[in-house]
Amino acid sequence: MTGPDPALKYVLRELGPPAREFYRRLDAGELATTFCAACERFSFPPRERCADCGEELAWRPLSARGSIYAFTAQERGLRFTAPDVVGIAELDEGVRVFGVFDDRLEDLAIGLPVEIHLRRDVPGMTLLGFKVIPE
Amino acid sequence: MSAFGSERTLRCAVASWGSTTVGRHPGRTPSELGFEALHKALARIDLPPAELEGLFIVPHGYARAQAPLRPSRVTEELGLSTRALVEVECGGASSLLAFKAACQEIATGQIEVAAVIGAQSERRLYEDGMDEGDLDRVYLLASMMGSYVAPYGVLTAVSCYALSAQRYMHEHGVAAEEIAELPVRLRQHAALNPIAEQREPLSVEDVLASRMVCPPVHKLEAPPWSDGGACVIVASEEWARRRGLEPVFLTGWGEAHDSANFVAFEQGLTSFPWVRRSTEIALERAGRHLDDLDIAEIYGAFAASELMTYEAMGFFADGEAPAAVARGETAIGGRIPINTSGGRLSLGHPPQATPLLEMQEVCQQLTGDAGERQVAGAAIGLVQAEHGVMNGSAVAVLEI
Numbered sequence: 001m002t003g004p005d006p007a008l009k010y011v012l013r014e015l016g017p018p019a020r021e022f023y024r025r026l027d028a029g030e031l032a033t034t035f036c037a038a039c040e041r042f043s044f045p046p047r048e049r050c051a052d053c054g055e056e057l058a059w060r061p062l063s064a065r066g067s068i069y070a071f072t073a074q075e076r077g078l079r080f081t082a083p084d085v086v087g088i089a090e091l092d093e094g095v096r097v098f099g100v101f102d103d104r105l106e107d108l109a110i111g112l113p114v115e116i117h118l119r120r121d122v123p124g125m126t127l128l129g130f131k132v133i134p135e
Numbered sequence: 136m137s138a139f140g141s142e143r144t145l146r147c148a149v150a151s152w153g154s155t156t157v158g159r160h161p162g163r164t165p166s167e168l169g170f171e172a173l174h175k176a177l178a179r180i181d182l183p184p185a186e187l188e189g190l191f192i193v194p195h196g197y198a199r200a201q202a203p204l205r206p207s208r209v210t211e212e213l214g215l216s217t218r219a220l221v222e223v224e225c226g227g228a229s230s231l232l233a234f235k236a237a238c239q240e241i242a243t244g245q246i247e248v249a250a251v252i253g254a255q256s257e258r259r260l261y262e263d264g265m266d267e268g269d270l271d272r273v274y275l276l277a278s279m280m281g282s283y284v285a286p287y288g289v290l291t292a293v294s295c296y297a298l299s300a301q302r303y304m305h306e307h308g309v310a311a312e313e314i315a316e317l318p319v320r321l322r323q324h325a326a327l328n329p330i331a332e333q334r335e336p337l338s339v340e341d342v343l344a345s346r347m348v349c350p351p352v353h354k355l356e357a358p359p360w361s362d363g364g365a366c367v368i369v370a371s372e373e374w375a376r377r378r379g380l381e382p383v384f385l386t387g388w389g390e391a392h393d394s395a396n397f398v399a400f401e402q403g404l405t406s407f408p409w410v411r412r413s414t415e416i417a418l419e420r421a422g423r424h425l426d427d428l429d430i431a432e433i434y435g436a437f438a439a440s441e442l443m444t445y446e447a448m449g450f451f452a453d454g455e456a457p458a459a460v461a462r463g464e465t466a467i468g469g470r471i472p473i474n475t476s477g478g479r480l481s482l483g484h485p486p487q488a489t490p491l492l493e494m495q496e497v498c499q500q501l502t503g504d505a506g507e508r509q510v511a512g513a514a515i516g517l518v519q520a521e522h523g524v525m526n527g528s529a530v531a532v533l534e535i
Binding site: 016078 | 275294305
């Protein structure tokens with residue numbers, strides 16, 4: 001495909017500064033979000049300032065491991081097909097992120113350990129992929 | 136107290152209401168449906184359109200593209216001059232927030248009477264396919280899910296509701312059969328409602344045998360994307376009395392909005408304290424308790440989310456709504472009849488009109504005009520609406 005997926009047109013147009021930085025870091029191979037040193041807390045989505053104390057937030061890398069928090073399969077998604085299994089992983093730091101699963105729906109269960117990798121095969125943006133870690 | 140928590144405001148009345156049938160209206164524009172509802176509401180109290188001092192509308196749909204400045208186009212079509220004119224947008228809560236905007240104009244004495252209209256008609260776009268322009272609009276629509284969900288091609292909120300439903304079932308040990316009981320109960324209400332889209336009897340087996348749209352959500356646990364329009368006429372108490380009407384009064388308003396957009400990454404997917412907060416604020420201002428309510432219409436766009444809303448509002452303890460529904464506590468004649476209209480799942484769901492359809496149901500119940508669905512002696516009711524995936528909640532307490 002040449003140029004970004006048309007399904008991404010409005011998504012890309014409206015990315016704010018923290019989102020641009022989040023995806024710039026993913027492009028560079030780093031999964032990270034913002035952390036408030038004063039409140040000692042991660043925020044996801046990443047933000048420029050802490051909503052509680054107003055401090056400017058710093059970026060901090062996240063582990064690439066976690067567990068399945070929730071998952072579903074889209075009957076008709078705009079980007080992924082067969083399978084289009086998407087969901088939320090809870091990382092070891094407690095941060096929850098959205099991603100697309102490599103595994104089939106029937107092989108997933110809440111709580112299973114997953115590793116998080118970068119999906120660079122989708123044009124326009126680097127995204128998060130989840131894969132169940134075998135016992 | 137007063138509806139908006141200030142003693143320096145006037146009491147607002149819902150003077151009239153009207154709607155189209157809910158379902159399929161192919162070839163009819165959203166404005167056409169909205170105007171049908173408006174003229175029904177006006178005719179009910181014999182009010183000429185020219186007496187309206189304000190007009191409060193909402194966008195005319197989701198997938199259907201809309202040019203700016205629709206309020207002006209609508210007044211031109213109606214031939215209406217007003218002193219208050221605005222379009223209000225906040226997802227599924229839009230028309231309830233438009234109602235609030237109208238009431239605030241009246242409560243502060245700016246105007247005495249206004250119409251609130253919500254309508255949409257875009258089912259055809261989904262059923263007959265879309266042209267290039269429609270598809271572009273769908274890309275725009277899907278981008279509402281923001282920078283961390285939309286890039287994954289999540290097409291509709293159904294996926295987000297499914298994730299929430301899965302967590303609810305997991306955390307509270309709720310079985311699929313228990314979720315499926317709710318659509319069955321709502322269908323029993325809809326069977327008695329002449330404007331409802333889906334009125335044929337339904338069984339738990341039917342629900343579980345319906346297509347798995349987005350696991351664990353079955354097709355019959357999701358609302359139809361209906362066409363329909365609804366309108367309420369709001370006025371000051373004095374205006375209503377002057378015309379000899381027996382209106383329904385707004386006695387309490389509450390709203391609370393969380394910071395999450397669709398997927399509540401930080402808050403989790405099964406806890407909605409802002410839904411409870413909006414309910415508490417509205418009831419406190421009305422000087423009422425949850426137990427005082429005779430009837431409630433709750434947004435509940437999906438079976439599991441509706442059950443979670445019952446719990447979040449405080450009607451039942453966490454995880455206990457399915458059993459209460461199965462015991463008939465929310466049925467007509469039950470402890471607290473909820474969604475006697477048939478709810479979103481069976482009345483049908485045109486989101487831009489839904490909160491006003493809910494309000495119409497409560498007003499009909501409170502004025503003894505609900506026909507076979509009538510809850511005997513209903514005097515105090517509640518309307519609740521949400522936006523996103525229960526990311527925010529608005530509540531109106533209505534009384535005769």
